[in-house]
Amino acid sequence: MNNFPLSVRIKSKVKETPLVTTFTFDYPHRAEPGQFINVWLPGVNERPMSIAFDDGKAYTISVAAVGEFTKLLGKKKVGDMLGIRGPYGQVFTWKPKQRIAMLAGGYGVAPLYFAASRALKDGCKIDFFHGARSKDHLLFAQHVPKLKNTRYLPATDDGSAGFHGYNVQAWQEELSKGVAYDLVMTCGPEVMMKVVSDRAFEYGIDAQISVERYMKCGFGVCGNCTVDDLGITTCQKGTVMPNETVRKIKEFGKYHRDAVGRKHLY
Amino acid sequence: MADLSVNFCGVTFKNPLVLASGILGITASSWRNVVRNGAGGITTKSLWLNEHQGHPNPVIIANDHYMLNAVGVPDAGVKKAEEEISLFLKKRGASKPPLIANIIAGSVRDYGVIAEEIGRMKPDILEVNISCPNVESEFGTPFACVAGDAARVTKEVKKALKKVAPKLPVTVKLSPNVENIVEIAKAVVDAGADGLTVMNTVGPGMAINIESRTPILANRVGGLSGPSLKPLAVKFIYSIRQALPEIPIIGTGGVLTGEDAIEMMMAGATLVGIGTGVYYRGVEVFGLAAAEMNAWCTANKVKKLSSLIGTVK
Numbered sequence: 001m002n003n004f005p006l007s008v009r010i011k012s013k014v015k016e017t018p019l020v021t022t023f024t025f026d027y028p029h030r031a032e033p034g035q036f037i038n039v040w041l042p043g044v045n046e047r048p049m050s051i052a053f054d055d056g057k058a059y060t061i062s063v064a065a066v067g068e069f070t071k072l073l074g075k076k077k078v079g080d081m082l083g084i085r086g087p088y089g090q091v092f093t094w095k096p097k098q099r100i101a102m103l104a105g106g107y108g109v110a111p112l113y114f115a116a117s118r119a120l121k122d123g124c125k126i127d128f129f130h131g132a133r134s135k136d137h138l139l140f141a142q143h144v145p146k147l148k149n150t151r152y153l154p155a156t157d158d159g160s161a162g163f164h165g166y167n168v169q170a171w172q173e174e175l176s177k178g179v180a181y182d183l184v185m186t187c188g189p190e191v192m193m194k195v196v197s198d199r200a201f202e203y204g205i206d207a208q209i210s211v212e213r214y215m216k217c218g219f220g221v222c223g224n225c226t227v228d229d230l231g232i233t234t235c236q237k238g239t240v241m242p243n244e245t246v247r248k249i250k251e252f253g254k255y256h257r258d259a260v261g262r263k264h265l266y
Numbered sequence: 267m268a269d270l271s272v273n274f275c276g277v278t279f280k281n282p283l284v285l286a287s288g289i290l291g292i293t294a295s296s297w298r299n300v301v302r303n304g305a306g307g308i309t310t311k312s313l314w315l316n317e318h319q320g321h322p323n324p325v326i327i328a329n330d331h332y333m334l335n336a337v338g339v340p341d342a343g344v345k346k347a348e349e350e351i352s353l354f355l356k357k358r359g360a361s362k363p364p365l366i367a368n369i370i371a372g373s374v375r376d377y378g379v380i381a382e383e384i385g386r387m388k389p390d391i392l393e394v395n396i397s398c399p400n401v402e403s404e405f406g407t408p409f410a411c412v413a414g415d416a417a418r419v420t421k422e423v424k425k426a427l428k429k430v431a432p433k434l435p436v437t438v439k440l441s442p443n444v445e446n447i448v449e450i451a452k453a454v455v456d457a458g459a460d461g462l463t464v465m466n467t468v469g470p471g472m473a474i475n476i477e478s479r480t481p482i483l484a485n486r487v488g489g490l491s492g493p494s495l496k497p498l499a500v501k502f503i504y505s506i507r508q509a510l511p512e513i514p515i516i517g518t519g520g521v522l523t524g525e526d527a528i529e530m531m532m533a534g535a536t537l538v539g540i541g542t543g544v545y546y547r548g549v550e551v552f553g554l555a556a557a558e559m560n561a562w563c564t565a566n567k568v569k570k571l572s573s574l575i576g577t578v579k
Contacts, residue, residue, distance in 0.1 A: 223290035231299025
């Protein structure tokens with residue numbers, strides 16, 4: 001049980017969009033879809049990031065340069081060293097040959113793309129509802145459509161690609177048509193995932209939801225990521241949780257807490 | 267089933283295992299989760315008068331041997347404390363697991379102000395943190411490191427409580443990083459402390475990532491905790507108990523099992539705090555250790571666990 005940062009070198013760096021870069025690390029972390037790692041920039045800070053891919057030999061993270069930390073991370077070059085702790089957290093799970101709806105919002109596409117690529121090996125069939133503000137923000141749009149046995153169903157707020165509206169509306173249309181899903185997986189903005197949780201509950205579909213809270217330690221000790229009223233830590237009991245658990249989290253879709261524990265409404 | 271209950275300054279705990287301050291413990295729901303997992307009571311994370319930012323990450327690192335932390339005592343201030351404490355007191359259930367409110371401040375005067383604010387919220391016990399090794403860069407040497415400073419804070423807290431909660435028991439959390447802990451303990455008790463919490467984390471210590479040649483904690487240094495510190499804690503508790511046999515002690519430091527807790531009680535502790543133990547055994551550590559204490563008592567024909575307190579002379 002070692003929770004010190006492990007020094008790893010950047011093996012390759014690929015620009016996905018003007019903002020997003022995918023880094024590959026040459027280290028067998030053997031992370032599963034839905035898990036996260038804590039990325040440490042020595043002397044700067046450390047942030048949890050979801051694993052975008054892991055083939056057992058190397059793994060990748062996709063980083064949007066939007067804040068001070070991610071901008072600094074984006075400047076790192078091939079061969080540079082970072083610290084990595086983890087992988088932490090629960091994983092997405094499925095049974096062979098299931099019909100799965102995946103609802104990805106924004107950067108939530110990364111772990112779901114990883115989950116899809118694994119689930120396909122078990123004969124699953126996937127409808128991938130990919131939501132973003134506009135066409136330019138559809139991260140991984142070049143990768144997801146290449147997956148076998150997958151219907152790629154993008155949805156954009158401005159209608160610049162795919163369905164004009166939210167991905168949950170596109171999913172709702174499929175449900176109305178009578179498409180029967182065995183399982184729903186979702187990762188993205190909480191207000192979107194709250195709708196997924198409610199809809200899945202109404203339709204009696206199993207759902208797995210990635211609940212993200214402000215995390216520090218990653219191993220269930222600091223307590224910053226506990227949720228009301230269950231009081232469980234999302235870093236350990238999540239981030240991926242079954243809908244039955246999520247429905248007991250009273251703050252889900254309503255508020256979250258910052259680094260000092262203060263509530264912020266969604 | 268042995269009787270595991272203990273009485274600390276008139277407050278009854280169903281078992282002596284309490285969540286130590288600083289681990290989990292930010293919200294009422296998290297305190298209740300700890301109680302559901304078998305704790306006899308809980309201690310809040312340190313409460314400040316105003317919002318206090320913690321340190322950047324990493325704030326906690328750990329391995330099989332130790333934990334090093336410099337979370338930096340983040341807190342949102344008294345308004346949030348009131349919301350969470352009142353929620354816990356309202357929802358804690360018929361068994362009434364006690365709440366120990368832990369307070370911290372940067373000046374003697376502010377200790378009085380926060381004590382008064384928190385005292386009004388009717389916690390069962392007030393614990394005064396004068397020994398955090400992780401805010402030294404902000405506030406200098408902890409008050410717990412100088413007998414006179416430790417006594418001044420204690421007096422100020424007791425004075426402030428006279429108006430709002432004169433019967434609220436006060437325990438002062440001592441630092442192990444001193445030359446003579448018994449001298450500090452005596453000064454604090456002379457100043458009016460009803461109990462003592464022994465001990466805070468050790469150090470601070472430092473861990474360096476050799477590839478980047480950088481200290482890992484963003485604060486560079488942090489308080490050391492974990493199983494190997496238990497003998498230190500046991501010795502400090504023992505020495506204080508010998509010098510001040512009437513003063514109840516909350517023992518903390520490296521407790522992972524029921525046997526560890528029993529050892530600490532024999533040295534002189536009435537309550538036993540578990541913090542880093544949550545890392546090694548999960549939040550389930552409280553129920554596991556309570557069951558281990560019960561099994562030990564049964565096997566050794568001890569009917570009342572509290573009869574073991576301070577039995578090692």
